[in-house]
Amino acid sequence: MGSKDRILRLKEETRINILDAALQIVKDEGWQALSMRKIADVIEYTAPIIYEYFSSKDAILLELTRKGYLLLSRELQEAKGKYQLPAEQLEAMWLAYWNFAFANKELYQLMFGVSTNCCCQLSNKLDEADLPWSLFTKVIGDLMKIEDMKSDVICTKYYTFWSIVHGLVSINLLGRNSSEDINRQVLKDAITGVINSITA
Amino acid sequence: MGSKDRILRLKEETRINILDAALQIVKDEGWQALSMRKIADVIEYTAPIIYEYFSSKDAILLELTRKGYLLLSRELQEAKGKYQLPAEQLEAMWLAYWNFAFANKELYQLMFGVSTNCCCQLSNKLDEADLPWSLFTKVIGDLMKIEDMKSDVICTKYYTFWSIVHGLVSINLLGRNSSEDINRQVLKDAITGVINSITA
């Protein structure tokens, strides 16, 4: 009875097709363009068929998230394998993490909730968005005793600060609750660390 | 002709009411629950009225974003005002930033694209999500010569790494393009910095 197997294989194939189609649509047109009917179009079925394979749209996204984590893990492992010393391994791994994020931008957004959701493009052109930036760079300039506010050095330091604080914030907002203590610790350590690296 | 003024004042008031209603709905039911008709319900009008005040839903979000930046800026300025030394000012400001994020979670999400959008709650319960974590903590444990993988020290270091890398990644994914050079610089600096702080 190989026919049963053949059918199972076909079913597995359209399951994969659904996931592939979803990701392709997102890559081509962005997250907000993803719809069940569009997926159905690509796999040349009608929308309700998808519910034979996934219980909801969220289930599809969850499966893509899972694939994302597996892919990331593979690349981390591979990066680690290239070195012997832990310090070197660690650096290579974070670089691999970095590269994964940009090579698989859509998956990364899904996994870690970085949304170009609503009006993030717009808010780039928002004058008010520059206010915090100018406040910070001014003080950093004071600290470094540099006049030129747009100096690359200030910019770099600012990004270092911002990255670590924003990273910590968003990790927490997304509900990956590490303990309150650890957060405070990380925050304080990081801030004083960067400040020291400036004044030293 | 004070009646014109009165009408203008009323119009300004419903404009504010719309923004308030939107934010309240989001605070109560989350971003995904926000709809024009729901806003209309709260301000006791029908949906099309809103388009007399805002050209689109995105325009409402943009206005909220603007308010968010202004509020954040105010608090940064206030924090700065409490100290004289730049180093102290800087620390106070980043702490204010941190506090703003959690006190105004919804606004922060809007401003910086931290979405609890799709399946971020779900992905917490995803086994695969622990894979990268265990890979990293293992190496950090090696580096620190600590056996106990769940040690708080390792956890702290891991969060420090993750925060800065994730922060830098998401800032870039959201299109706040700083130059490629600066990014690489920040990334390398930060990683080696934390590694040094471990081995030292």
Add this chain to the structure above:
DNA sequence: TACCTTTGTTTAACACTGTTAAATAATTTA
């Protein structure tokens, strides 16, 4: 082959979304 049952697939519908045009109600102006 003929029938019945199971499986696969589609059509139609529901309740919702943002948004717009037309119709109606209220108010101001002449």
Add this chain to the structure above:
DNA sequence: TAAATTATTTAACAGTGTTAAACAAAGGTA
């Protein structure tokens, strides 16, 4: 009071995720 202007709503469009019912195709059994 009548006309004109403004305020507000109703109805509609095209889209969304999702479900139930209708239909088509295949398989098994007699």
